Amino acid sequence: MLPAMAFVTLDHVAKTYRGRGGDWAAVADFSLGLEEGEFFCLLGTSGCGKTTILNMLAGFEPPTAGRILVDGQAITRPGADRGVVFQGHDSLYDWLTAEGNIGFGPKLAGKPRAERREIVRHYLTMVGLGGQGGKHPSELSGGMKQRIQIARALANDPRMLLMDEPFGALDAMTRAILQGELSRIWAETKKTVLFITHDIEEACALATRVGVMTRGPGGTLKAVVPVDLPFPRDRTSDGFMGVFRQVHGLIHAEIHPA
Amino acid sequence: MSRSATLAGYLGGFLLLFLVWHVAATILVKSALFPPPWPVLVRGWELIVDNILQDQIRASLRRIGQGFVIGSALGIPIGLAIGSFRLVRALLEPWTEFFRFIPAVAMITVSVIWFGIGEESKIFLIAYSTIFVVIIATAAGVGAVAKDKIRAALCLGANRWQVFSQVALPATIPYILTGMRLAMANAFITIVAAELVASNDGLGKMLWDARLFMQVEDIFVTLLCLGMLGFTADRLFRLAIRMFAGRFDPTI
Numbered sequence: 001m002l003p004a005m006a007f008v009t010l011d012h013v014a015k016t017y018r019g020r021g022g023d024w025a026a027v028a029d030f031s032l033g034l035e036e037g038e039f040f041c042l043l044g045t046s047g048c049g050k051t052t053i054l055n056m057l058a059g060f061e062p063p064t065a066g067r068i069l070v071d072g073q074a075i076t077r078p079g080a081d082r083g084v085v086f087q088g089h090d091s092l093y094d095w096l097t098a099e100g101n102i103g104f105g106p107k108l109a110g111k112p113r114a115e116r117r118e119i120v121r122h123y124l125t126m127v128g129l130g131g132q133g134g135k136h137p138s139e140l141s142g143g144m145k146q147r148i149q150i151a152r153a154l155a156n157d158p159r160m161l162l163m164d165e166p167f168g169a170l171d172a173m174t175r176a177i178l179q180g181e182l183s184r185i186w187a188e189t190k191k192t193v194l195f196i197t198h199d200i201e202e203a204c205a206l207a208t209r210v211g212v213m214t215r216g217p218g219g220t221l222k223a224v225v226p227v228d229l230p231f232p233r234d235r236t237s238d239g240f241m242g243v244f245r246q247v248h249g250l251i252h253a254e255i256h257p258a
Numbered sequence: 259m260s261r262s263a264t265l266a267g268y269l270g271g272f273l274l275l276f277l278v279w280h281v282a283a284t285i286l287v288k289s290a291l292f293p294p295p296w297p298v299l300v301r302g303w304e305l306i307v308d309n310i311l312q313d314q315i316r317a318s319l320r321r322i323g324q325g326f327v328i329g330s331a332l333g334i335p336i337g338l339a340i341g342s343f344r345l346v347r348a349l350l351e352p353w354t355e356f357f358r359f360i361p362a363v364a365m366i367t368v369s370v371i372w373f374g375i376g377e378e379s380k381i382f383l384i385a386y387s388t389i390f391v392v393i394i395a396t397a398a399g400v401g402a403v404a405k406d407k408i409r410a411a412l413c414l415g416a417n418r419w420q421v422f423s424q425v426a427l428p429a430t431i432p433y434i435l436t437g438m439r440l441a442m443a444n445a446f447i448t449i450v451a452a453e454l455v456a457s458n459d460g461l462g463k464m465l466w467d468a469r470l471f472m473q474v475e476d477i478f479v480t481l482l483c484l485g486m487l488g489f490t491a492d493r494l495f496r497l498a499i500r501m502f503a504g505r506f507d508p509t510i
Contacts, residue, residue: 004401079413091404
């Protein structure tokens with residue numbers, strides 16, 4: 001059964017890996033539809049298969065069962081329509097400056113130099129790194145590197161952003177700042193976002209909907225919680241607390257099964 | 259450390275080396291077969307004034323340079339192909355793993371039979387000793403490119419060629435330079451051995467002649483030259499690696 005013609009459709013998707021001790025399931029029977037422009041947080045415990053979902057949607061690995069459609073088209077390979085922000089900063093190009101990294105996609109697309117410069121300047125400013133464009137990744141902090149990753153993905157003007165625990169390795173302060181900025185950037189660019197996290201507060205602060213996965217291996221979607229709270233989110237408001245409690249209850253049952 | 263401190267350190271290190279040499283030759287050993295630094299330096303100066311030393315150095319460095327360039331020019335693309343394509347790796351790994359264990363010194367005989375005692379045999383040997391080190395370092399570099407770097411490029415719309423030329427190749431450059439640096443050290447070993455066995459000029463030939471005529475100072479002049487040249491070549495490579503690696507991960 002299809003979650004009727006959403007922008008992104010995951011239809012009974014499963015992923016099984018061949019291991020030495022036989023096959024094991026990373027994701028089992030996962031179905032979800034994403035609307036265009038929404039910010040969907042996929043929340044789950046470590047090893048539940050949430051990153052596998054992202055990898056399949058990005059086109060890095062094919063599902064072993066089910067279908068993944070973006071705008072009605074089946075995903076077969078990675079593409080410029082789906083920008084990815086990775087967890088670590090391994091993905092940045094150390095030999096290029098911040099500007100070179102951000103301009104990488106537009107350069108591949110063959111955009112002329114003047115247009116590229118304009119794009120780079122625009123997104124560098126958007127992620128709050130104006131004036132730092134000449135630095136190499138090794139000269140930047142962890143938070144700044146993730147800002148470059150976000151700018152690099154956006155500079156390619158993808159239809160959606162896939163973010164794999166992008167703030168997971170950052171300290172709590174930097175993380176909170178970047179969460180706020182990401183909300184602002186999302187509101188500015190109106191991109192569809194799939195955001196993977198294991199942080200309940202992060203999910204509640206960013207998402208328009210939070211999807212909670214069952215615990216792994218072989219996790220599946222347990223429940224979807226809509227978050228109808230205005231941005232910027234007040235994390236001490238009653239509304240926020242209510243959503244937090246609800247999501248916490250769902251995930252808690254996965255951490256400590258009865 | 260600042261550049262001037264490093265330079266001062268090097269200078270002090272070399273002075274210490276000469277001091278230890280002096281003490282060893284004048285107090286510990288005291289033999290006509292082990293001259294102290296001063297007479298060796300004087301002899302070196304004489305050879306320079308007579309234009310002999312420069313000629314030998316030039317002959318050896320030219321061979322090293324030519325063989326090294328040929329070996330690297332062949333080794334880098336082969337290493338890139340081995341690192342990039344599983345089929346190429348399967349086909350060529352037996353070659354690299356086979357020849358790697360036949361040292362260039364062992365190839366001198368074959369090389370002289372094939373190419374005579376002229377330039378070609380020496381250049382062949384240097385290229386031979388360079389190529390496998392460069393191939394292995396380059397292939398390892400390609401294999402070490404972080405998976406997320408390649409995935410990121412694919413998500414930004416890169417095709418296979420662009421992933422190779424824009425990501426894999428620049429990410430591999432520090433590894434290639436490191437391989438070339440190791441190969442350069444090999445080249446110095448090989449050139450001396452090759453010139454010892456069959457040559458009309460070069461530092462190895464000079465070493466051989468000096469032994470023949472028991473010119474002990476000349477032997478030490480040659481050794482001094484080899485050490486200094488090798489040291490300089492290695493520093494230059496390190497500088498080149500730094501120039502790239504400064505922009506890379508500083509831990510490489």
